[in-house]
Amino acid sequence: MIEPLLLNLRSHDVVTREEEDRLRSILQREQRFSVGEDLVSQGTRPGYSTLLIDGFAARYKYMEDGSRQITALNLSGDFVDLHAFPLKTMDHGIVAMSPCHVAFVDHADLVRITEVAPHLTRLLWLDTLIDGAIHREWIVAMGRRTKKAHLAHLVCELFLRLQVVRRTDGNSFHFPLSQAEMADVLGLSIVHFNKTLQALRKEGLVTWENRTVNILDWQRLKDAAEFDPTYLNLSVEPR
Amino acid sequence: MIEPLLLNLRSHDVVTREEEDRLRSILQREQRFSVGEDLVSQGTRPGYSTLLIDGFAARYKYMEDGSRQITALNLSGDFVDLHAFPLKTMDHGIVAMSPCHVAFVDHADLVRITEVAPHLTRLLWLDTLIDGAIHREWIVAMGRRTKKAHLAHLVCELFLRLQVVRRTDGNSFHFPLSQAEMADVLGLSIVHFNKTLQALRKEGLVTWENRTVNILDWQRLKDAAEFDPTYLNLSVEPR
DNA sequence: CGTGAATTTGACCGCCATCAAAAACAGTGG
């Protein structure tokens, strides 16, 4: 049940059997959310953190004019709000973009981990640091990439992250977001997201239909995106 | 010497005398950098982290076409690359935007802290989580705010962050970035940054000259920015 | 087959990039 989390952590460092057991032992009740439900709502102070076992979720923030910006995408195996643990008050919400299967962890148990399991603490810390690295990459994409490159970059990133948790199938992966939702990821209008996607399709870099993305030419996609996977830290090293 | 760091940490939680001493004891040699020098370069694997004692620094990434995006601004009291500690390889660089006074901390000493000082560990973790929260706010600003609101938001954020480390003077603060550098923060052209700034000036929200920003009307600036300081976590709570 | 959602196309227009150059400013040496 925590397999995707373990796959995630093990893409960065060795996780011992003892650490694995410790993680299992702190998982509280499971719960399922359907599309559109908030896993965590803005402004709340949850006393627990949420592990996404399976599904797709998005961090989002609404503006006063009703527009929305998605600031992160969470995949199977992601701790969606380890953040809330020392951060206390949620400054944004997290919503299910597909049916989501989650498990909860009490903050008290996380505090306990920092007290007795320093290496595991560093691994969880690392997980939040990679979130930060992804955020920076998104900032770069929004500020200095063309929209086409931004989208291409996102596809590259999603592919590698999904591959870690074995959610890819050859060169393709299931991806449940609508184009309207993707527009909120890229900070675009729906119309222009559509035109950007069509540009990628026309160049023969990807297909994207039935909520399935298929990468036709990894090398050219990578080039179009100026994609460098360093920030994902996909190498096993002592941390 | 680590006073600004302590001010930073103490804006979130109580820091005991023992923790304070521990922090002092792990600070290695100090160093000064002049404007334009890299505190940390992209692609390197430093064995230490850098505490910014005084000055302004920026995380940046260059694109192949030579354009640059600044993904974060670091102020006095910020740990500029606690990230590199479990992250290992720097996926971006950090450059001095003003003369910078820094001190170094060995990664081995940071590992030691995770082993013997859980609360201090959580405080340092928190620090990196707030970096992440700021990143998310920047993503929102780039994706869904007008450029004027984005700039206003940044001014609000800088003011509060500088106030914590006592680098404000009434409603104004010293800020050494040129307009060209600010353009790299907002993902704008120099010309348009200038026009955006003039819009804020014309509305009587700020003055900005001689590298000094003065906030003329906090409330209206806040409104123009849709600024909500929650993400900065400026409240003292047990973490 | 009908209804609502999602995708796609087209027209129009404004924000912002680019190019160019003027004006203001800062630091230099004479």
Next chain:
DNA sequence: CCACTGTTTTTGATGGCGGTCAAATTCACG
């Protein structure tokens, strides 16, 4: 103190990317 030079800020003109509005088409599903 002033001329000289490079940097920074500011202004103006032009064009393209991407937003908004509107509608057609395709798709999902009861």
